[in-house]
Amino acid sequence: MAPCNCHNPYLPYPMVIRQVTDEVEDRSIKTYDLAFRESADAEAFRWQPGQFCELSLLGVGEAPFGIASSPAEPELLRFSVKKAGVVTAALHRLKAGDQIGLRGPLGNAFPLELMRAKNVLIIGGGFAFTTLRALIVSLLDQRADYGDITVIYGARTPGLLMYRSDLDAWQSRSDMRMIQTIDQPYVGWEGQVGLVPAVLEQTAPSPSATIAIVCGPPIMIRFTMPVLARLGFENQQIYTSLENRMKCGIGKCGRCNIGHKYVCLDGPVFSMAELSALPPEY
Amino acid sequence: MPEAYHLPSGQYDAWLATLRRHGRLIAPVMREGEYRFDVLADDELPMLGRGLTRRSPKWVFFPQHEAMLRFRRQADDYASAEVAQPNNTPQVLLGVAPCDAASLPMLDRIFMDNYHDPYYAARRRNTLVIALACARPTSTCFCHALGGGPADAAGADLLLTVIDGGYLLETITPAGQSAAAGWGLDPADGDHREQATRAHAVAVEKLKPIESLAGIEAKLEGLFNHPLWREAAEKCIACGTCTYNCPECHCFDIRDLPLADGGERVRGWDACMYAQFTVHASGHNPRPDQGARWRQRIMHKFSYLPANIGLYGCVGCGRCITSCPVRLDIRQVLDAVRRALPEEASRGTV
Numbered sequence: 001m002a003p004c005n006c007h008n009p010y011l012p013y014p015m016v017i018r019q020v021t022d023e024v025e026d027r028s029i030k031t032y033d034l035a036f037r038e039s040a041d042a043e044a045f046r047w048q049p050g051q052f053c054e055l056s057l058l059g060v061g062e063a064p065f066g067i068a069s070s071p072a073e074p075e076l077l078r079f080s081v082k083k084a085g086v087v088t089a090a091l092h093r094l095k096a097g098d099q100i101g102l103r104g105p106l107g108n109a110f111p112l113e114l115m116r117a118k119n120v121l122i123i124g125g126g127f128a129f130t131t132l133r134a135l136i137v138s139l140l141d142q143r144a145d146y147g148d149i150t151v152i153y154g155a156r157t158p159g160l161l162m163y164r165s166d167l168d169a170w171q172s173r174s175d176m177r178m179i180q181t182i183d184q185p186y187v188g189w190e191g192q193v194g195l196v197p198a199v200l201e202q203t204a205p206s207p208s209a210t211i212a213i214v215c216g217p218p219i220m221i222r223f224t225m226p227v228l229a230r231l232g233f234e235n236q237q238i239y240t241s242l243e244n245r246m247k248c249g250i251g252k253c254g255r256c257n258i259g260h261k262y263v264c265l266d267g268p269v270f271s272m273a274e275l276s277a278l279p280p281e282y
Numbered sequence: 283m284p285e286a287y288h289l290p291s292g293q294y295d296a297w298l299a300t301l302r303r304h305g306r307l308i309a310p311v312m313r314e315g316e317y318r319f320d321v322l323a324d325d326e327l328p329m330l331g332r333g334l335t336r337r338s339p340k341w342v343f344f345p346q347h348e349a350m351l352r353f354r355r356q357a358d359d360y361a362s363a364e365v366a367q368p369n370n371t372p373q374v375l376l377g378v379a380p381c382d383a384a385s386l387p388m389l390d391r392i393f394m395d396n397y398h399d400p401y402y403a404a405r406r407r408n409t410l411v412i413a414l415a416c417a418r419p420t421s422t423c424f425c426h427a428l429g430g431g432p433a434d435a436a437g438a439d440l441l442l443t444v445i446d447g448g449y450l451l452e453t454i455t456p457a458g459q460s461a462a463a464g465w466g467l468d469p470a471d472g473d474h475r476e477q478a479t480r481a482h483a484v485a486v487e488k489l490k491p492i493e494s495l496a497g498i499e500a501k502l503e504g505l506f507n508h509p510l511w512r513e514a515a516e517k518c519i520a521c522g523t524c525t526y527n528c529p530e531c532h533c534f535d536i537r538d539l540p541l542a543d544g545g546e547r548v549r550g551w552d553a554c555m556y557a558q559f560t561v562h563a564s565g566h567n568p569r570p571d572q573g574a575r576w577r578q579r580i581m582h583k584f585s586y587l588p589a590n591i592g593l594y595g596c597v598g599c600g601r602c603i604t605s606c607p608v609r610l611d612i613r614q615v616l617d618a619v620r621r622a623l624p625e626e627a628s629r630g631t632v
Contacts, residue, residue, distance in 0.1 A: 009397040009398070010365075010536075011351060011365055058353045058363060058538065059538050059540055059545045061536070061537065061538045063563075085563040101363065244562070244568060245561060245562055247535055247536045250396065251396055251397065252393060252397070252399060252532070253536070254532065254552075254554070255552070255554070255560055256560075257578075257582070258568075259581075260586035260589040260590050265396065279506045281568045281574075282568050
């Protein structure tokens with residue numbers, strides 16, 4: 001009998017890869033749909049958008065990844081992995097049917113309760129769209145609970161936008177605003193062109209009763225925050241998700257802290273109000 | 283007043299035999315020229331009372347390397363991963379210095395709060411901790427700046443004190459009480475207690491007067507960007523010895539180790555003093571220089587841990603001072619913290 005996972009937070013759930021998809025045109029990101037091998041594990045696994053897991057390869061190691069699927073998508077547990085190191089390179093060699101381990105869900109989640117009955121502004125850039133995908137699916141699943149939903153998502157080229165079929169489906173909905181943008185004009189691209197901060201400024205969403213979630217590369221965050229401030233957003237209305245190097249994911253190994261907060265336990269989701277009180281160590 | 287027993291020298295050997303029946307005996311001995319804690323051979327006697335061991339005994343609960351998972355050769359067969367069973371052997375840790383014992387309540391919070399670490403917890407549960415009151419504080423000791431002292435029993439199940447012709451044995455925890463109740467020792471009388479109290483007072487007098495560090499977390503508040511961190515790190519060669527010998531440092535790495543017939547997922551000590559410790563896959567490092575790493579070491583011990591669990595991450599044993607190859611002294615850095623003016627931090631050199 002498999003040892004009980006419930007008492008050992010370092011023991012991964014055994015998983016099987018159902019499907020592997022190339023997510024972007026330069027093949028640097030692959031998306032993995034996973035399934036639990038034990039139905040009891042699947043039953044026990046409950047998560048919220050914004051949380052992450054450690055994906056685990058025996059003999060190689062572990063690395064943390066945001067959960068890209070929503071609990072509103074039955075039977076779907078999705079991760080998108082950018083190749084950038086030992087574990088991710090090994091992950092990129094795996095195919096459907098291969099086995100993998102998973103620890104989690106870990107960390108906190110996007111503030112869904114706080115968003116209830118409010119407008120939600122989601123701003124994403126590049127690869128940092130994984131947990132935002134989970135969030136958007138959850139919001140749309142309970143659409144009536146929220147006000148206006150606006151999503152601005154940018155990448156360098158059309159082929160580097162993740163989750164294209166989701167983006168197109170959201171684009172065609174009348175109960176949300178989906179703005180896709182690319183950095184520079186591109187043959188065949190008929191959508192927005194411009195960097196995310198510029199498109200945000202032009203879109204000019206109202207800060208009134210709105211929660212903004214901003215996830216993207218540091219350079220995008222740096223130039224987006226002043227725009228949000230100019231639009232009248234306060235720090236406590238703005239949330240982001242951070243990544244720091246981590247190992248255990250459960251607040252013990254001592255490397256992901258920003259001041260006295262641990263990204264793995266207290267985060268990865270932080271409000272800008274919280275972050276402004278912490279040292280810039282991320 | 284805690285329960286106390288008298289252990290005369292004449293009964294010492296028999297008592298050691300009783301301890302060995304209780305479990306594996308771990309105590310200070312000389313090994314390869316080093317005074318250190320180790321598992322004693324059946325006929326081996328502990329060498330008590332020779333001051334601090336060079337390294338702390340934290341490895342008894344948190345070994346430098348330990349397997350967390352084991353797996354067979356076909357590395358893709360995830361169902362084959364098994365938990366490496368935490369060590370459940372009952373053991374007695376004898377002769378722990380009060381400063382080392384004082385590190386345990388903090389480590390307990392780290393490893394057993396929130397997510398329960400089964401490896402650490404098993405060893406804590408199965409280990410009887412017998413401290414020995416410190417009779418020879420040295421010039422690098424500063425336990426008294428952190429509220430500790432040579433006879434402080436925090437973290438220990440029992441406390442021994444050398445008295446004329448033997449020891450006084452005080453029980454501190456219920457585990458210590460129930461163990462001692464089965465040892466057939468005579469209760470201590472008033473004279474034994476008085477001798478121990480005198481011995482404690484003599485040790486306290488040997489400590490150099492020092493300014494208390496209580497409240498230093500408030501002083502650290504405004505110093506994140508202060509030049510003192512870079513100054514502290516100037517000589518540092520980032521060897522990490524201070525963290526390895528520290529009884530409180532507990533940062534670790536997790537790595538997969540291939541073996542001939544399979545492999546292990548191993549946890550091993552790691553250190554904030556290493557450049558690689560926080561480097562991202564992208565190459566970005568939130569702590570890009572040794573000053574930032576020194577700041578993390580001090581802030582973690584004296585600001586972040588007090589904020590999170592109300593305990594300092596330092597017991598004042600002084601091992602980081604005595605073992606530093608470039609003679610960096612944490613007391614001097616803490617003095618610089620005390621003297622620092624927050625407005626200098628605004629210039630931001632780190």
